[in-house]
Amino acid sequence: xxxxxxxGLATGLACLFWAAEPVSAQSELSGQTLSRDEGRQLAARLxxxxxxAPAREILRALLQADPQDIGTLLLIARAERLMGNFDVARxxxxxxxxxxxxxxxxxxxxxxxxxxxxxxxxxTAAQFWLRRADNHAQTETAARLVxxxxxxxxxxxPLGLRLSFAASPSDNLNNGSANKTTTFEGLPFVxxxxxxxxxxxxxxxxxxxxxxxxLQQTDHSLTxxxxxxxxxxxxxxxxxxASAPTVSNADFALAQVTGTLTHRWxxxxxxxxxxxxxxxxxxxxxxxxxSTGLSLGFGRDWTLEDDSRLxxxxxxxxxxxxxxxxxxxxxxxxxxxTKPLASQxxxxxxxxxxxxxxxxDTRRLRGWSTQVGYDFGAVxxxxxxxxxxxxxxKDFERSLFSLSPRTDQSVTLSVDVGLxxxxxxxxxxxxxxxxxxxxxxxDLFDTRVSRVGLSLQTSF
Numbered sequence: 001x002x003x004x005x006x007x008g009l010a011t012g013l014a015c016l017f018w019a020a021e022p023v024s025a026q027s028e029l030s031g032q033t034l035s036r037d038e039g040r041q042l043a044a045r046l047x048x049x050x051x052x053a054p055a056r057e058i059l060r061a062l063l064q065a066d067p068q069d070i071g072t073l074l075l076i077a078r079a080e081r082l083m084g085n086f087d088v089a090r091x092x093x094x095x096x097x098x099x100x101x102x103x104x105x106x107x108x109x110x111x112x113x114x115x116x117x118x119x120x121x122x123x124t125a126a127q128f129w130l131r132r133a134d135n136h137a138q139t140e141t142a143a144r145l146v147x148x149x150x151x152x153x154x155x156x157x158p159l160g161l162r163l164s165f166a167a168s169p170s171d172n173l174n175n176g177s178a179n180k181t182t183t184f185e186g187l188p189f190v191x192x193x194x195x196x197x198x199x200x201x202x203x204x205x206x207x208x209x210x211x212x213x214x215l216q217q218t219d220h221s222l223t224x225x226x227x228x229x230x231x232x233x234x235x236x237x238x239x240x241x242a243s244a245p246t247v248s249n250a251d252f253a254l255a256q257v258t259g260t261l262t263h264r265w266x267x268x269x270x271x272x273x274x275x276x277x278x279x280x281x282x283x284x285x286x287x288x289x290x291s292t293g294l295s296l297g298f299g300r301d302w303t304l305e306d307d308s309r310l311x312x313x314x315x316x317x318x319x320x321x322x323x324x325x326x327x328x329x330x331x332x333x334x335x336x337x338t339k340p341l342a343s344q345x346x347x348x349x350x351x352x353x354x355x356x357x358x359x360x361d362t363r364r365l366r367g368w369s370t371q372v373g374y375d376f377g378a379v380x381x382x383x384x385x386x387x388x389x390x391x392x393x394k395d396f397e398r399s400l401f402s403l404s405p406r407t408d409q410s411v412t413l414s415v416d417v418g419l420x421x422x423x424x425x426x427x428x429x430x431x432x433x434x435x436x437x438x439x440x441x442x443d444l445f446d447t448r449v450s451r452v453g454l455s456l457q458t459s460f
Contacts, residue, residue, distance in 0.1 A: 036062055037171075043075050052079035063114040070109065077112050086120035097132075107136040114149075123157035131426040131460075143423075150426070150460045158214040160224075166206045168432070168453030172199035172251060173234050175447055182444040184401050193444075196247045200240035204451070206232045221265035228258045256283040274300045275313075291317040308339040328358040348373040348388075364397040371412075384418035399442055408445055411437040420459060427456040 039058050046055035058078045062072045073096035080089035093116055097109035110133035112362065117126035130150045137143040178200035181190050190230045210228040217223070232254040236247065258281040266273040277297040299313030314333040321327070334352040341347060350373075355366040371390035379385045390412040399406035412434065419429045432453040440446050 010403035029437055036065070040071060040075065043079070047075065047078050047082065050082065052082040055079045055093045056083070068095075070096045070100055070105050073099070074108060074112050077116060077377075081119055083117050089116045090120075103136045103138055107133055107138065107142065110136060110334065111146075114443040118153060123153045124159055124161070127153050127157070127161075134426045134459075135238075135424060147426075147460050154460070158212075160212040161212040162208075162212075162216070162458070164208045164455060164457050166204075166208075166432075166453050166455035168204045168206075168451045169202070170449060171201045172319055172449040173204060173236070173240075174200045175449065176200060177444050178446040178448045179443045182442075186402075194244075196244040199448070200236055200247065202234050202236040202240055202249075204232060204234050204453075206230070214377060220268065221263070223261075223263045226258075226260040226262065228260070229256070230258075231255045251286050253287060254283065254285050255279055272300065272302045274298075289322045291319055291321050293317055306339070308337060311338070324360070326358060326360040326363060328356050328360075328363050330354065330356040344377050346375040346377070348375070361398045362396070362400050365394050367394040368394065369393070378420075382419070382421055384416075384420060386416040386418075388412075388414050390414075401444065402442070406440060406442050406445070408438055408440045410436060412436045418457075422458055424456070426458055426460050428459045430455045430457050 004101045011065070039062050042218045043055040043062075046052070046058075056076065059072055059076045063069065063076065066072070073092045077093040077096065079091045080086075080092060086204035090113060093109055093112040097106060097113060100106045100109050110129050114126045114129035114133060117129060118125075118231045129155070130146050134143055134146045134150075137146060174196070176197055177193055178199070179193070180198065181192050183190055208228070208230050210226055212224050212226040215223040215225055232252070234249055234252045236244075236249055240247070256320055258279055260277055260279040262275060262277040276297070277295075279293075279295040279297070281291075281293045281295075283292075285291075295315055295317035297313060297315040300310065302310045304310060312333070312335050317330045317332075319328045320328070332352060332354040334350060336348065336350045339347045346382045348371075350369075352369045353366075354368070356364060358364050369390065369392040370408065371388055373386070376385040376387075390410075392408075392410040392412070394408045394410075396406040396408070398404070414432065414434045417431045418432075419431070422429050432451075432455065434449075434451050434453070436447070436449045438445065438447045
């Protein structure tokens with residue numbers, strides 16, 4: 001099943017370990033005594049000729065002389081795999097990985113374990129071992145071939161996993177006001193904000209994990225079920241703890257579980273798919289039930305004549321906030337244009353409109369957003385670069401502390417720097433620099449947030 005990685009990789013790398021030593025093996029078929037070098041070469045030729053059984057007898061004799069010989073173990077794994085003895089083949093390949101002392105040996109052994117698992121129809125485990133192989137890849141070609149085979153397995157595997165981690169130091173974890181004082185409508189006083197209403201610094205940690213299952217697939221349609229978990233925790237800095245001693249890390253903890261059913265299909269003769277999705281979610285904030293939600297989405301993609309893509313989506317979502325016993329009904333529509341450039345860079349333009357209705361007048365709002373993004377791809381051999389600039393306008397029907405409307409305008413600048421040369425098990429470190437500035441018609445809601453995040457994102 002895994003064929004993208006050099007044909008006969010295990011055999012080829014095994015040859016690197018061959019040495020014409022005085023150790024000999026006797027073939028039980030002919031009684032002929034062979035040197036280790038001759039025995040391996042003969043076994044390799046028999047395997048290539050699809051005669052794994054006699055090859056296995058030769059290799060077993062060689063293994064008795066040196067049970068930790070990597071090349072012999074890899075050839076045994078190949079022979080046993082061809083014979084359908086997947087457990088034995090896997091044990092031999094894993095033994096080779098355990099005994100390996102060099103990166104090429106580790107790479108060849110991990111690839112062989114993946115090949116055996118794929119042949120045994122265990123694609124998820126095979127993908128895990130391909131990630132281990134990627135960790136030992138010494139060349140760009142080897143890493144690229146591992147990624148290609150991982151993608152082939154992903155296409156064949158009905159079960160999919162996603163996982164990302166992030167740690168982000170921030171100067172404003174609580175979205176505190178940029179102003180130390182404020183005024184309220186109708187009152188002739190200037191109020192000094194409490195320390196917990198001002199920016200509190202610290203580090204935000206998050207994990208985003210998902211499990212998806214392909215329920216149905218044809219040439220023109222795909223139906224998947226996805227379960228996602230997102231969790232966020234913070235660690236306040238000593239300065240923040242000193243200025244706001246009544247605030248704890250647990251006050252900002254967030255956990256959310258989302259289940260999504262998605263159906264994608266393309267009309268006959270078209271490659272531009274429609275998609276329909278239904279999602280439910282539940283969230284905890286500060287350790288207590290916070291909200292539940294239901295969302296229905298619809299969209300379509302188009303490929304334009306200049307190879308750019310246009311994507312349109314619309315969603316309707318209902319959210320109930322449990323502690324306040326308040327509900328909202330929101331609508332959102334987004335149009336995204338993506339243009340690949342001759343330099344292999346990618347430019348993206350996005351505009352969106354949103355509207356939220358609610359019996360609670362402080363939750364009613366409408367607005368729009370726009371964002372321009374530019375993916376520079378690889379910049380030299382060491383980094384990748386992606387930048388975006390966004391504008392978001394929210395018009396609230398009534399502010400929380402007055403009877404008047406309120407408008408918030410937020411500008412977001414974000415730069416992602418990928419470090420593919422530091423990849424670990426197929427996960428690339430990405431450093432994110434982000435600054436969000438919000439200006440409001442009520443100075444209490446003026447905020448400035450700067451963060452530098454380090455995340456691990458899959459390169460496959």
